[in-house]
Amino acid sequence: MIVASEQLKRLFQAFREQNDAAFYKAAESLIAEELAANHHAVAKDLKKALGQNRNLKKSSNNGLTLLPKDRRSGNELVTLEESSVDQTKIILGRETQAKIDRVLNEHRKCKELAKYGYSPKTKLLFWGPPGCGKTFTAKYLAYELGLPVGILQLSTVISSFLGDTASHLHRVFNLANNTPIVLLLDEIDAVGKNRDDPNDVGELKRVVNSLLQIMDNFHSSQSLVIAASNHQYLLDPALWRRFDDIIQFPLPGKGEREVYLKTLLGGIHFDGSPEYIAKNMNSLSYADIQRITVEAIKTMILEGRESLQTRDITDQLRDYKKVTNAARAKGEEVTQ
Incomplete structure (x- = not known):
């Protein structure tokens, strides 16, 4: 006192x-x-x-912390924001939610852990398809822990100049070591690719080696480093071992899809069954579901109607699948 x-x-x-x-x-x-x-x-x-x-x-x-910048361009390597993502704004599967709750519990009871010589988890790998809540969950953790979110700008960090990329990563991690923060490394596979990949040049191999050393030297108990990847199997195996926990973010199941639909339709008069719609949205991410539902609601508004019909959503769903299937087929042609 x-x-x-x-x-x-x-x-x-x-x-x-x-x-x-x-x-x-x-x-x-x-x-x-x-x-x-x-x-x-x-x-x-x-x-x-x-x-x-x-x-x-x-x-x-x-006496305060200066955000790291690219010395050549002057651009900041990290963007900061205050999170407003609370429990009401995320929907996770049971296993994923349990792992996130465990991380929060360890940080909230860090003093109890310290009495026995242990520290809370501080290095996490989030992996899974795009649009399944990895970034949102990082912001949720920041909100719950009262920390700002620092998002690594990979386009700025990765440099064509020899040695600059590793130097940028060192400076970004120094920020997290010295300032309580949730540092989000989105698309970590861009700088942490498998060193055995024959298509990579020597510079990227050196970046991975530097990243491994940086991860080993990260010792802050007040910050969280969260790496997110949509292509986790491209990561170097040695990098996997540097994380305290690896948390999967799978595509939402029927139950999660239904809950999310009801959230999106809050305040909208819907003449249909969210359960029926959710059943037909299998293999879609949260981001896909949001895009389709919002487009259906906008159609209702533009047509001057006060209630949303099932066909509004199913029409958008059909169009979305048509476009994505065509894009997928085109991609397969290119790779053949």
């Missing part, structure tokens, strides 16, 4: 003196104390009250 009082005193003094740098430094110290005390909800509220990650964009000369 004495420490908190001193921090509050510094905060008030900085406000009185209109010293922005000192104010944000004191505010960040308060938030860090709340995180250390496992008060994630309080820390999240304080971060929100302080402003959307302004503390992370202050100069390192003020």
Whole structure:
């Protein structure tokens, strides 16, 4: 309590003196104390009250963390955002949900684990088809833990200059090591491909070696690094072993599809059966279901109707399958 009082005193003094740098430094110290005390909800509220990650964009000369940038272009390697994805906005299968709940439980009880010499999981691999909730779940974890989300910009990180890509990755992980954050490495297979792939050049092999070393040297217990991949079997086998847990995000089952449809149709008068529609949406991702349902609702609105018909959705579903089947057939022709 004495420490908190001193921090509050510094905060008030900085406000009185209109010293922005000192104010944000004191505010960040308060938030860090709340995180250390496992008060994630309080820390999240304080971060929100302080402003959307302004503390992370202050100069390192003020004692705060500077976002890493590409030295050649000046572009930021990571984009930051405050998550608003709570439990009501994600729908996961039972096994996936259980693994996510376990990660949250470990972080919320990190002090109990520390008494026995253990740490919470901090390096996760999310794998599965596109549109099945990997990015949304990373944001959900950030929301629950009161942390900002840092999304790696692969287009900026991957450089044509020898050695720059590995250097960029080092600097991004330094951010996660020094600042509590959920770092999302989307499409990790772009930089973590199997080193035995004969089509890859030597530079990419060196990038994978660097990534392995970086993963080994990541020791923050307050940050989460989440790698996401739609092509997990392209990853180097050694990279798989660096993760504390590997969590699958499969295509939604009939039950998940029905729940998601009801969520999308909330507030819409639907003259049909979500159960029937969900049954006919097998092999579709959450993103596919959303795209089809939204298009059907927009059709209803544009036609001046007040109720959604089953045919509105089934027509969109038929058109979507026609287009995707044609694209798939075209792709098979190219590869033959």
